[in-house]
Amino acid sequence: MDHISDSTVRRLSNYLRVLDEIASAGEDMVSSHGLAGRSGVTPAQVRKDLSYFGSFGRRGLGYSVAALKAEIRAILGLNKRWRVALVGAGNIGSALFAYKEFGRQGFDIVAVFDNAEDRVGQRLGDLTIEPISEFARLSQQRGVEIGVIATPPRHAQEIAERMIAAGLKGILNFAPRKLFVPDTVALRSVNMAIELESLSFALAHGEPARRAGRRFPLAE
């Protein structure tokens, strides 16, 4: 499992989402063609992605939806629940807190921090917003493993350093600022403007027209 690219991991996440929809529709089995068609990739890509992890499915019968979901969840590290601390309780932080998909995928926000005087001490769901100075103590007490940064960009690096100092091993950054972390920490960033830029590139260069030969639905 040494050379799984980030894009493979993203496709696995996407397959998992498609499998959830297939399961909701009451289907028990799915072919690689079926999974591919609904995921916007080729059947060969589906088979290649799944082959990294051993052999699933049976020729002519396809994959058991439930078994494949369980396997992909295990591969993605979703067969456990992760304890998450959120820093920043503004608009983005509140949106993340309310984002049901996190809980559904096994991520529990167990602590929320902010430094704004009008936020500290307020409730967010069933948590109390705590001051940043309490980060290390409460993270340790609550067994936090992952930190989410939803602060203004100028505070993001300092918060990352607090998270690392508190022993967190993973950081998800929503602040539009490049962060520097040691190699012992896994970092992912979500920059919403980058997605808009990818869209404006596509529009400026007529991507839809160029893609006209591709079949419906469009891959994402």
Add this chain to the structure above:
Amino acid sequence: MDHISDSTVRRLSNYLRVLDEIASAGEDMVSSHGLAGRSGVTPAQVRKDLSYFGSFGRRGLGYSVAALKAEIRAILGLNKRWRVALVGAGNIGSALFAYKEFGRQGFDIVAVFDNAEDRVGQRLGDLTIEPISEFARLSQQRGVEIGVIATPPRHAQEIAERMIAAGLKGILNFAPRKLFVPDTVALRSVNMAIELESLSFALAHGEPARRAGRRFPLAE
């Protein structure tokens, strides 16, 4: 310019961000080594990415920061302003509305829609939240080119169809649901849970340890 991959476009977005920081620090010139180091890629990658678009920079002197920024902005279609309609004025929609990076990169939210009775008619910034039924009329009137979906997932496909029917050519989707659009429309999706899953994959499989050979800073 026919075969620019999505990952190249993302790296260009990232270079643009790094160049903004370099410009803020008052530096006029940057080498491919300097740009690469701060972007978390190799100098060869930087040169390759920029070579798609013609020849920038001079051997031994590096790149003019201002000229390279202007070139990348033009490549990304950011040398114009885009008119954006936001659908969904809940937590995520409000966060997006307040997200200054959008405006900075040339995206102007010129209309906001929701269907919740307690939201329609309320103000968001200097806009009034309009009912979805007004989407086509107001989008045309205000020259909207890009739609942003920040609704609950069950409404996302229907909203996408409204956007397409109103003539929009680009959609940015924040709802955690796969959307089906014709090939004439460019679609990008931001699924925040996917980033968390990429992080949990990394943590579950010891990515930080595996990456220990990589140099600081970590690429994003």
